Amino acid sequence: MDLAHTPEEEEFRVRLREWLAKVLPALPPKPSPDDWPARRAYDLGWQRMLHDAGYAGLHWPVDAGGRGATPTQHLIFLEETEKAGAPYVGANFVGLLHAGPTIAAEGTAAQRARWLPPVLRGEEVWCQGFSEPDAGSDLAALRTRARRDGDHYVVNGSKIWTSHAEVADWCELLVRTDPDAPRHRGITWLAMPMDAPGITVRPLRTLAGSAEFAEVFLDDVRVPVANRVGDENDGWRVTMVTLSFERGTAFVGEVVACRRVLAELAVAARQNGHWDDPVLRRRLGRLNAEFRALWRLTQWNVSEAEASGGGTGGGGVPGVGGSVFKLRYSHARQELYDAAADVLGPDSLDLDRPWVLDRLSALSYTIAAGTSQIQRNIVAERILGLPKGR
Ligand SMILES: Cc1cc2nc3c(=O)[nH]c(=O)nc-3n(C[C@H](O)[C@H](O)[C@H](O)COP(=O)(O)OP(=O)(O)OC[C@H]3O[C@@H](n4cnc5c(N)ncnc54)[C@H](O)[C@@H]3O)c2cc1C
Numbered sequence: 001m002d003l004a005h006t007p008e009e010e011e012f013r014v015r016l017r018e019w020l021a022k023v024l025p026a027l028p029p030k031p032s033p034d035d036w037p038a039r040r041a042y043d044l045g046w047q048r049m050l051h052d053a054g055y056a057g058l059h060w061p062v063d064a065g066g067r068g069a070t071p072t073q074h075l076i077f078l079e080e081t082e083k084a085g086a087p088y089v090g091a092n093f094v095g096l097l098h099a100g101p102t103i104a105a106e107g108t109a110a111q112r113a114r115w116l117p118p119v120l121r122g123e124e125v126w127c128q129g130f131s132e133p134d135a136g137s138d139l140a141a142l143r144t145r146a147r148r149d150g151d152h153y154v155v156n157g158s159k160i161w162t163s164h165a166e167v168a169d170w171c172e173l174l175v176r177t178d179p180d181a182p183r184h185r186g187i188t189w190l191a192m193p194m195d196a197p198g199i200t201v202r203p204l205r206t207l208a209g210s211a212e213f214a215e216v217f218l219d220d221v222r223v224p225v226a227n228r229v230g231d232e233n234d235g236w237r238v239t240m241v242t243l244s245f246e247r248g249t250a251f252v253g254e255v256v257a258c259r260r261v262l263a264e265l266a267v268a269a270r271q272n273g274h275w276d277d278p279v280l281r282r283r284l285g286r287l288n289a290e291f292r293a294l295w296r297l298t299q300w301n302v303s304e305a306e307a308s309g310g311g312t313g314g315g316g317v318p319g320v321g322g323s324v325f326k327l328r329y330s331h332a333r334q335e336l337y338d339a340a341a342d343v344l345g346p347d348s349l350d351l352d353r354p355w356v357l358d359r360l361s362a363l364s365y366t367i368a369a370g371t372s373q374i375q376r377n378i379v380a381e382r383i384l385g386l387p388k389g390r
Helices: 007-026 036-052 071-083 090-106 109-120 235-248 252-272 278-307 321-349 355-366 372-383
Strands: 126-129 145-149 152-163 170-176 187-193 199-204 213-224
Touching: 007 071, 036 090, 071 252, 071 278, 090 109, 090 126, 090 170, 090 187, 090 235, 126 152, 145 170, 152 170, 152 187, 152 199, 170 235, 187 213, 187 235, 235 321, 252 278, 252 321, 278 321, 321 355, 321 372
Parallel strands: 126 170
Antiparallel strands: 145 152, 152 213, 170 187, 199 213
16 A cells, blocks of 8 residues: 655645635635525535535545546545635535435446536435334335336425435435345335425424434325336345445545644643543543544555456445444544543533534544444454354
């Protein structure tokens, strides 16, 4: 594995830095976390700027409209945008990081042409309708039913924890198309327009205060058969592709953000005297080692993917190694914000600073995209080859 950057990659970094220095000062202020329509407009606006400058879909394959950049360039992009304080994907999370890549990998030419350009151009937002009240970890237990009626599916059921549902244009939706088949074999992956009649979105307010996600009720919703990605009843296989993007690559950029927060904490600790406490210093040092290791793990993952001919820019699908990353990253993030509370003391409860909301939302990272227990099962069974629990 060669982690040295080529002259082209260094030039890419310099040009990106110059562009960020030019455009970031002119960005409007970030909207309040509660104002989802404003957040949607802000996130799409940033995506449009990236698109116009040629930075949209860096990690997407060229034939899907992406830049086909090397994985290393993608990592450089994540590092530099974070360092410069640029906006993160926000409401574009699902479209850019897992629905879009799934369609790029599994969709037909017509589906790619319809759905991918608006994601890259910052025109449409996607959400994910996988989880149901009795089908979270056990996703194959899902019951939302889709019945074929001519050239449409008629969908009935409900979804829960659907992030960004309030402001989404499209939903990557899992439905049961054959209730009599073994449970993994009767599922289908559909792209559902969120303005179709029969959809009710009921926002859920989280501990962190914002209505981040929603319950979605589906009552005789008609979805064209042409919106099916993959074959009917082959949705479980397509879902595995979506989840491998979600766990394998979607959170990578946030490790860079955690490294910045840690550096800020070290500065704060020096200023307020906590740095003199050897126990706290050791804790921050261990976290530093952890985030550096996670970044190296990321480099290793993308380097391996590149060597096997399936780099992120080439449209390859990440492997189950993403579960190792997701498991460790989500715990390290919680430990980081616990340490922040100790360094900042009462200031860490100051609602005018980002710490409180980030600390509260850190809890959810060990649940979203599959809980830690589920990631451990995957690591045990698929990486270590241990016997299945059931
Ligand atoms: C911030 C956030 C955003 C989310 N966004 C979305 C979204 O946009 N779209 C979407 O579809 N879903 C979303 N989810 C839902 C998420 O994927 C589920 O919450 C998750 O898969 C867990 O499912 P559950 O909540 O039903 O818990 P359950 O499956 O009921 O699990 C309860 C507990 O039992 C444990 N458990 C269950 N089965 C096993 C097992 N076999 N072995 C060991 N332990 C087990 C779990 O680890 C957990 O601790 C989001 C969740 C969060 C927190």
